[in-house]
Amino acid sequence: xxxxxxxxxxxxxxxxxxxxxxxxxxxxxxxxxxxxxxxxxxxxxxxxxxxxxxxxxxxxxxxxxxxxxxxxxxxxxxxxxxxxxxxxxxxxxxxxxxxxxxxxxxxxxxxxxxxxxxxxxxxxxxxxxxxxxxxxxxxxxxxxxxxxxxxxxxxxxxxxxxxxxxxxxxxxxxxxxxxxxxxxxxxxxxxxxxxxxxxxxxxxxxxxxxxxxxxxxxxxxxxxxxxxxxxxxxxxxxxxxxxxxxxxxxxxx
Amino acid sequence: xxxxxxxxxxxxxxxxxxxxxxxxxxxxxxxxxxxxxxxxxxxxxxxxxxxxxxxxxxxxxxxxxxxxxxxxxxxxxxxxxxxxxxxxxxxxxxxxxxxxxxxxxxxxxxxxxxxxxxxxxxxxxxxxxxxxxxxxxxxxxxxxxxxxxxxxxxxxxxxxxxxxxxxxxxxxxxxxxxxxxxxxxxxxxxxxxxxxxxxxxxxxxxxxxxxxxxxxxxxxxxxxxxxxxxxxxxxxxxxxxxxxxxxxxxxxxxxxxxxxxxxxxxxxxxxxxxxxxxxxxxxxxxxxxxxxxxxxxxx
Numbered sequence: 001x002x003x004x005x006x007x008x009x010x011x012x013x014x015x016x017x018x019x020x021x022x023x024x025x026x027x028x029x030x031x032x033x034x035x036x037x038x039x040x041x042x043x044x045x046x047x048x049x050x051x052x053x054x055x056x057x058x059x060x061x062x063x064x065x066x067x068x069x070x071x072x073x074x075x076x077x078x079x080x081x082x083x084x085x086x087x088x089x090x091x092x093x094x095x096x097x098x099x100x101x102x103x104x105x106x107x108x109x110x111x112x113x114x115x116x117x118x119x120x121x122x123x124x125x126x127x128x129x130x131x132x133x134x135x136x137x138x139x140x141x142x143x144x145x146x147x148x149x150x151x152x153x154x155x156x157x158x159x160x161x162x163x164x165x166x167x168x169x170x171x172x173x174x175x176x177x178x179x180x181x182x183x184x185x186x187x188x189x190x191x192x193x194x195x196x197x198x199x200x201x202x203x204x205x206x207x208x209x210x211x212x213x214x215x216x217x218x219x220x221x222x223x224x225x226x227x228x229x230x231x232x233x234x235x236x237x238x239x240x241x242x243x244x245x246x247x248x249x250x251x252x253x
Numbered sequence: 254x255x256x257x258x259x260x261x262x263x264x265x266x267x268x269x270x271x272x273x274x275x276x277x278x279x280x281x282x283x284x285x286x287x288x289x290x291x292x293x294x295x296x297x298x299x300x301x302x303x304x305x306x307x308x309x310x311x312x313x314x315x316x317x318x319x320x321x322x323x324x325x326x327x328x329x330x331x332x333x334x335x336x337x338x339x340x341x342x343x344x345x346x347x348x349x350x351x352x353x354x355x356x357x358x359x360x361x362x363x364x365x366x367x368x369x370x371x372x373x374x375x376x377x378x379x380x381x382x383x384x385x386x387x388x389x390x391x392x393x394x395x396x397x398x399x400x401x402x403x404x405x406x407x408x409x410x411x412x413x414x415x416x417x418x419x420x421x422x423x424x425x426x427x428x429x430x431x432x433x434x435x436x437x438x439x440x441x442x443x444x445x446x447x448x449x450x451x452x453x454x455x456x457x458x459x460x461x462x463x464x465x466x467x468x469x470x471x472x473x474x475x476x477x478x479x480x481x482x483x484x485x486x487x488x489x490x491x492x493x494x495x496x497x498x499x500x501x502x503x504x505x506x507x508x509x510x511x512x513x514x515x516x517x518x519x520x521x522x523x524x525x526x527x528x529x530x531x532x533x534x535x536x537x538x539x540x541x542x543x544x545x546x547x548x549x550x551x552x
Contacts, residue, residue, distance in 0.1 A: 053438060058433075083442055084440070090438065090439070093431060093434060097434065097435045098435075099435065099450055109439060110439040110441075112449075113440065
């Protein structure tokens with residue numbers, strides 16, 4: 001009855017220099033489900049999802065231990081092709097970060113760097129992805145305008161579309177609505193529910209209600225440890241740990 | 254009541270004295286422009302502008318003197334262009350290396366080192382060029398004199414390199430980290446991220462750096478006076494000695510009779526130089542403003 005596992009993390013420790021930011025995290029992310037990571041600031045939830053596409057490689061002096069497998073592929077193995085991994089595991093960031101290029105060039109970027117030259121294929125995949133991200137109708141008449149002219153919510157949907165264009169299997173969302181207004185937030189949440197049919201999704205959020213609205217599974221983290229991990233409806237109704245209950249009811253945060 | 258009035262009086266004094274300081278540079282600028290115009294008026298009113306700008310002969314002390322600035326401007330243009338061929342590749346290359354490849358330790362000493370290079374007095378560069386580089390090139394290339402446009406370009410280029418390198422590196426580091434992250438997360442490698450995202454985003458900042466480097470090369474006096482050779486003739490090649498505009502003023506100001514046409518002509522050169530560097534700075538400012546806009550750093 002449990003859906004199949006897409007990513008499986010076992011006993012993952014992570015260090016920023018000498019600071020231990022993650023302590024023995026073991027967690028399965030299920031295929032074509034939304035997994036939310038919640039917890040107060042600094043609990044390691046962003047650090048954790050950034051391990052899944054090795055974005056933490058960019059941090060000098062960082063170190064990871066334990067194993068993270070995606071369909072059997074050891075993500076942290078030195079021989080793992082990071083470029084290939086990142087094409088399979090896309091990421092949407094906290095602040096919308098379109099390139100200072102046109103909307104079209106933002107979309108085409110992932111394809112061009114992947115070596116796709118055929119203009120018809122590029123155009124077709126750009127349009128498909130924009131439609132999937134529910135942005136096409138907003139931008140179809142100004143594809144060649146700068147992406148920075150879009151509103152914050154549109155920029156974030158562009159970033160989601162840009163990520164879809166390379167056809168990933170997993171999409172990581174790192175607090176995607178942190179800088180957005182409620183209406184844009186709702187659109188992103190609807191989009192996440194839509195995308196769940198085709199993609200495995202992990203979302204970091206500091207907003208518990210958001211986790212309740214969009215996710216199938218929720219992981220609650222605190223000070224680098226995984227406190228509780230369960231199906232979302234169970235976690236929000238009958239949490240097993242007292243700390244989870246206190247956090248969900250707003251006693252600390 | 255009295256204390257209150259005293260306080261507002263005090264604040265007024267502060268405000269106006271700082272305002273005066275702030276406007277002092279404006280006064281200097283106006284003074285300089287005014288002087289340049291007044292002193293060069295004599296030559297502009299005597300000799301037609303076209304004769305001066307396009308005249309091929311600069312014989313300021315000759316019996317029937319000629320004040321054609323074409324050779325001087327050609328000298329400046331040649332030397333500056335040559336310097337650009339040196340400082341742009343080295344400067345931008347240095348910036349890219351420091352920004353992208355150098356580890357933290359290398360960066361920690363390379364960047365200050367470059368700034369030290371910028372602080373070396375120009376007379377030292379000139380001396381170095383005259384005593385070491387010029388004889389060396391003369392032997393190596395078998396040319397009649399080492400004091401020529403080529404040597405001047407080389408030395409000027411080295412002098413302008415820190416400006417280009419340092420400002421380009423600043424431009425690269427102004428590119429938000431989020432652009433790099435977005436690119437890498439889409440499966441780009443470092444080289445693609447650098448060439449397709451970071452450098453284009455920093456492009457106008459790098460252009461500003463190059464333009465300001467150019468301004469430095471155009472305005473430099475001492476070095477070119479010492480190594481460019483000083484011949485006020487239109488150069489036929491890069492190995493000819495030249496006399497750029499700046500060194501003409503420096504070399505001839507001492508001997509020109511005050512109030513003479515020659516004296517006034519030197520001010521005219523100064524005015525033209527001033528207008529060139531002003532133009533360069535305005536362009537740099539416009540380009541860098543566009544750069545900030547492009548990165549969404551406010552207007």
